[in-house]
Amino acid sequence: MKTPQQIFELMYNNDPFSKLLGMKLIEITDGYCKLHMQVTEQMLNGFGIAHGGITYALADSALAFASNAKGIQSVSIETSINHLSKVALNDILTATTEEKNSTSRTALYFINITNQNHTVVAIFKGLVYRTGKEW
Amino acid sequence: MKTPQQIFELMYNNDPFSKLLGMKLIEITDGYCKLHMQVTEQMLNGFGIAHGGITYALADSALAFASNAKGIQSVSIETSINHLSKVALNDILTATTEEKNSTSRTALYFINITNQNHTVVAIFKGLVYRTGKEW
Amino acid sequence: MKTPQQIFELMYNNDPFSKLLGMKLIEITDGYCKLHMQVTEQMLNGFGIAHGGITYALADSALAFASNAKGIQSVSIETSINHLSKVALNDILTATTEEKNSTSRTALYFINITNQNHTVVAIFKGLVYRTGKEW
């Protein structure tokens, strides 16, 4: 059976979008993941702040890494995000997962996205389906 | 007062992330928007399908354009997305908004994301806050 | 195999809460349900309007009946509701389901709640898990 770190590497090495956005792993364990990335000019929207897809993508990657780190392939089925504070150019965002529930069929994660000042900029909720297929 | 098309252009011309992903406008009217984009290699995740952030970003841009087209600056406060079918390399995605509710304070939109075969690949729900500030 | 009507009766006859609230069936078919109920004094909250739990409960019952009518026992795993208009004493509420997706594992329903004036008072989204167990 593969370790969380090995599963992360298998996933991340084949994940061009997470790489394009510059996501970097801080920590990965069974059911837990911490990622960070920096907001660049390419990530802004028409209001001059980070596009909502940026914080979402960071959280969605953290969800995928955390839930798959348990050894069973898991896919997102429903996610929601609340944008609480503006995300500006050059902000450094950190996504930290918290596993709220995990069964053989589904698992629920809450993910906090904070900036470099420890302000929570978004809160994400993600439900995954466990396919049953081992990594 | 600006037209929906003028507001769209003001927003889109300053929205590098929507451009980076290759989003193209099909139609914009008061409270309605239709956008499309094609999935490239850069948009894939560790399962070889489009990263969840891709369909989310397309829908989130459609939400922003549709809700702002009414002339008042509006910002997303809560969004959710259900991923229903896999999105593959080269798929052409179309986001079509439907306004469910609009008051002076908030508005609610549902957005369908379909692929080139008219399969619904994701359903998005977005709630915006109306700042009261005119475009 | 049982019909949607038979499954509904098995469920409803053992569902004291739906009966307590006075829910009545209008129509049940495979993956579809329409229910109504009237708002009584007991259902109000501290603002003198219907408690949010009333529209939620009506939609949640409609979700259960519609998703189980397909013959496989299905349980709700995630639901959300947007309250769009006030619900007053004596209002007659109708919940109408729309199946957005159905696989062997999960299904997604949107449910509109309208009042006697055809105003949409709430929109509900419900995701169910298919246990695989037949009715």
Place this chain on the structure above:
Amino acid sequence: MKTPQQIFELMYNNDPFSKLLGMKLIEITDGYCKLHMQVTEQMLNGFGIAHGGITYALADSALAFASNAKGIQSVSIETSINHLSKVALNDILTATTEEKNSTSRTALYFINITNQNHTVVAIFKGLVYRTGKEW
């Protein structure tokens, strides 16, 4: 200006649905509320467990009391709930709120629902709109 306890009493004394379900206050402070109730036969659904509307109603009342306790009338605009464990007859449910964000316009609360064994049976997320009107 009224205290959280005074606002709670004004709301609860005019809230027949919360009383019908037997909700009892454990604690109320500015932006925080803890409520409990016991599951009776009337609250069951067609699977012989508590109707989803029961945990939802408890959480929705806790949301209303916590968010209004800050002194400004606040109404729910979007809520979601994940049902994690079955709720049985006679279970004693406790809802505990956590304020995640609060501005002059909106506030976001997460609410845990636990049973008498401290098992989390449901997790609720609620977004309220601040009307600006004082209690």
